[in-house]
Amino acid sequence: MNRARIVVLTIALGAGGVAAYLASGSDSKAPPPEPVAQLQTVDVLVAKADIGLGQTVTPNDMQWQTWPAAAASNSFIRKSERPDATKEITGSIARSPFIAGEPIREPKLIKANGSGFMAAILPQGMRAISTEISPETGAGGFILPNDHVDVILTRREKNPDPKASGDLVIPEIILSNVRVLAIDQAPKEKDGQNSVVGKTVTLELKPQQAAHLAAARQAGTLSLALRSIADVNQVEVAVDDRSRKTGTINVVRYGVNNPTAIQK
Structure with missing residues (x-):
């Protein structure tokens, strides 16, 4: 009786080993996964917080944010083209309001150069x-x-x-x-x-x-x-x-x- 059990156990172990071998062999023949396409991005200057009409823009009101390159308009300010844009725009007056996360666009800004607010937005x-x-x-x-x-x-x-x-x-x-x-x-x-x-x-x-x-x-x-x-x-x-x-x-x-x- 013990001999029969040993024979059955030996056969089961052998069958398991053959199955494991076959499984490992089929995996090795599977095609490699396709490479994932890399999304091209660009850093765009956006409003860090809401900027109201007539508000003077400060460096704390802006930040660089990563955008998909295909979705970035030509009117957006890109870090690759104007790395010092935050310094250039500081002191400008908002002719139209910006919401947080909105790209900064210069047509909505104006340099007052000492003039009053109303003269700047006209x-x-x-x-x-x-x-x-x-x-x-x-x-x-x-x-x-x-x-x-x-x-x-x-x-x-x-x-x-x-x-x-x-x-x-x-x-x-x-x-x-x-x-x-x-x-x-x-x-x-x-x-x-x-x-x-x-x-x-x-x-x-x-x-x-x-x-x-x-x-x-x-x-x-x-x-x-x-x-x-x-x-x-x-x-x-x-x-x-x-x-x-x-x-x-x-x-x-x-x-x-x-x-x-x-x-x-």
Whole structure:
């Protein structure tokens, strides 16, 4: 009986050895794994933290970050091309905000060279001009910096009809689709607020528009009409190309309603 067990054990061990040999032989004949392609990368200068509109950029606001070379735009600042970029950009003013991790792009920065903030962020050829507003003439305070507005002039004129007892009230859009630079002295939205009740608004205008607005302030009351964000890219209406329209309003004078036709 013991001899039989020894024979069975010997056969089992032999079969195990043959199986192990065959297995090792098949592994040696397996094809080698394919080499993994190396992803090409490049170091790009990015914002280390959020950089707000008008903020002066410091070295602590920037850092180099590894990006896939195929995803790095030509407008990005690369360490291989400009290793001293952090020193060159330090002191610049952000014309547009950056979020943390966003690549630094020089079109969104400007060197002030001692000039004030507003002069630094104004595009070339544009002017900043302010005018008074109130909750009634400023869309109830819902106009914020970087919104676009139409400027409406409302003026009163004596009715040429001697039989009419009311004055002519003439509204006219004198500027269309202009950008708001600041409300009072706030050039950006604060703490996520959705309304700002201010006394003055600063607009971004062309020189001719600025002169037209200055004259209009003496002619009547100015109001701002907030434009939809979907209309911002519409073509601006030039001052000399304004079409005139006819409408009717009710002018109340001495307690008497006078329907009056007006022309724009």
